[in-house]
Amino acid sequence: MLKTTYKIENGLLSGCQWCPSPNYNARPLPNYSARPASNESSLNQDMLVTAIDLLVIHNISLPPAQFENGYIEAFFQNILPVNDHPYFAEIADLNVSAHLLVTRSGKVIQFVNLNERAWHAGASCFAGRVNCNDFSIGIEMEGTDHLAYTYQQYQALAAVTSAIRVAYPAISTSSIVGHSDIAPGRKTDPGESFNWPYFFQLISAADETSCDDHHSRFNDLDLNESALNEPGLNLPDAKEQQV
Ligand SMILES: [Zn+2]
Numbered sequence: 099m100l101k102t103t104y105k106i107e108n109g110l111l112s113g114c115q116w117c118p119s120p121n122y123n124a125r126p127l128p129n130y131s132a133r134p135a136s137n138e139s140s141l142n143q144d145m146l147v148t149a150i151d152l153l154v155i156h157n158i159s160l161p162p163a164q165f166e167n168g169y170i171e172a173f174f175q176n177i178l179p180v181n182d183h184p185y186f187a188e189i190a191d192l193n194v195s196a197h198l199l200v201t202r203s204g205k206v207i208q209f210v211n212l213n214e215r216a217w218h219a220g221a222s223c224f225a226g227r228v229n230c231n232d233f234s235i236g237i238e239m240e241g242t243d244h245l246a247y248t249y250q251q252y253q254a255l256a257a258v259t260s261a262i263r264v265a266y267p268a269i270s271t272s273s274i275v276g277h278s279d280i281a282p283g284r285k286t287d288p289g290e291s292f293n294w295p296y297f298f299q300l301i302s303a304a305d306e307t308s309c310d311d312h313h314s315r316f317n318d319l320d321l322n323e324s325a326l327n328e329p330g331l332n333l334p335d336a337k338e339q340q341v
Contacts (some may be wrong), residue, residue: 104194104206109213111198111206111261119174119209121195121217125149126232146213151268152224152234156196157287161185165240173334174209184341194219196236198258204250206258210334212265222280224273227306230280235262235269243289252285252293256300271298 105112127142128149160169161183170176173189180190196218199207210216218236220226239255241247263269276292277285 104258105263106261109211111208111258114198114206114208116341117171117175117207117209119195120176121174122210122270123194125213127214137252143213144199147266150212150235150266151270151273152230152235153262153269153274153279154219154230154236154277154280155255155275155288155292156218156236156238156293157243157289158196158199158238159240159242163242164244170199170238170240171209191326196238199238199240200249200251200254200258201240202249202251204254206254212262213320219277221281221284222277224275224280235266239288239292241288241291243286244291246291247288247293249329252297252300255268256297256304259301260304271301274298306334 104114106303110116112120126144127145152183158170159165160167160173160178161187167183169178169186174195176193178186178190180186194208195216197208197210197216199209201207214237215231215234217231219234222230224230227233237255237258239247239251241251259274276294277287280291288313
């Protein structure tokens with residue numbers, strides 16, 4: 099049975115598989131000038147929630163165009179078995195992660211607490227702000243740029259997105275983007291196979307928030323076309339350096 103509602107408490111998504119990745123660090127807190135002096139710990143939590151205002155959709159598959167074999171989980175945990183596939187040798191030394199993965203069957207796996215800084219975006223820019231890892235949540239859709247994502251994935255992604263927007267209300271519909279939007283020319287995921295209008299339809303059904311911007315933005319997209327030829331893979335980002 100596909101899970102349709104999620105809850106987030108202290109950065110953890112309830113009811114999903116927890117598969118902790120070591121590839122994360124703390125988010126930089128915004129430097130607010132008027133900072134109340136009392137209750138420092140809850141203040142930091144509030145500031146953090148306010149500071150997270152971007153949701154980035156990615157895709158990944160390991161090996162390319164092969165699914166639900168546990169290799170993504172191993173990759174984000176830095177235990178990818180290098181000898182299992184020639185491609186793995188190229189990426190095994192990278193230290194990357196995303197907060198969440200939605201598998202082809204709609205299973206959701208969490209790797210990094212949402213309040214922490216996962217290493218998914220690499221060199222990136224959104225609305226004039228660089229280093230999107232600082233202020234974003236990253237979700238991987240298991241797939242490729244050219245192979246249609248599954249119904250179960252869209253349902254799970256929409257449910258997770260709704261829960262995320264309840265916990266992090268600064269994420270508006272206009273700040274839900276693809277990796278290709280924040281790293282143009284360098285990244286192509288989630289690819290032409292990702293049906294943005296359908297995804298936003300599912301979100302707006304859940305929260306009635308206007309998504310006119312995105313609908314007009316993707317007007318040119320042929321909704322029914324998901325080319326099945328030439329499945330591709332987005333190379334993970336360059337090795338993230340801890341600060
Ligand atoms: Zn990506």
